[in-house]
């Protein structure tokens with residue numbers, strides 16, 4: 001079932017549940033949520049990035065950590081200058097240069 005993210009339209013009178021974005025599992029056919037299930041405050045649907053299932057749990061920052069990137073077989077480069085990149089994680093050449 002897809003996961004939808006909602007958040008209170010305004011922060012005024014929003015409860016602890018809806019003051020921050022919260023996820024709701026809904027069928028595609030379900031009506032979109034119009035009010036917070038906890039306090040009834042009007043909520044809006046938030047478009048979020050697709051949840052990447054890498055088999056790990058944790059915050060996106062830990063999922064995208066250099067250790068995790070390498071563990072999952074990805075390579076990450078950091079731009080150090082125009083046309084020059086330095087490897088920060090994974091396999092591959094240590095540097096990439098547009099002049100090579």
Ligand SMILES: [Zn+2]
Pocket residue numbers: 014015016017018019036037038039040041
């Ligand atoms: Zn609420």
